Amino acid sequence: MTTVRRRHAGDLVDPAAVVARLREEGHTVGRTRTAILEAVRAKQRAFTAEELVESLDGVHEATVYRTLALLEEIGVVRHIHLSHGPAIYERTAVSGELRHLVCETCGRHIAVPRRVFDAARRTLERDYDFVLDGSHFAIVGRCRTCVAAEGTSQEGS
């Protein structure tokens, strides 16, 4: 079975293709942006802009934020809100297949395969005329550790 998807720059493994795409859109790509791009490509998991800044030596925070916004515009990364804190970024090459859970007590973040929600998605669409899109916000709950810690002080709800 072949799946036809919209071609995203994020799916292009070749960083030169991403650079070419940025130039096509009229952006200059110098050494700093190339370094940021490399750092993004090295991320196997979701990251905050702050973490990206830390992994880049001497690159100004504002430049990192601006470049992330650009990369989001051309579809290389996308952002997800875990809670009230800063958003996390993820390469779109992986974000289509992942959904995010966050513990509202300790802030623990868990990435799970999108298919975990297949049954819920089908039910919502069929019975409630609602198309679930969990790609922009994390699903909030409590991790096992926090539930267990609570259970020792009070009996479950």
Ligand SMILES: [Zn+2]
């Ligand atoms: Zn927790």
Ligand SMILES: [Zn+2]
């Ligand atoms: Zn948002």
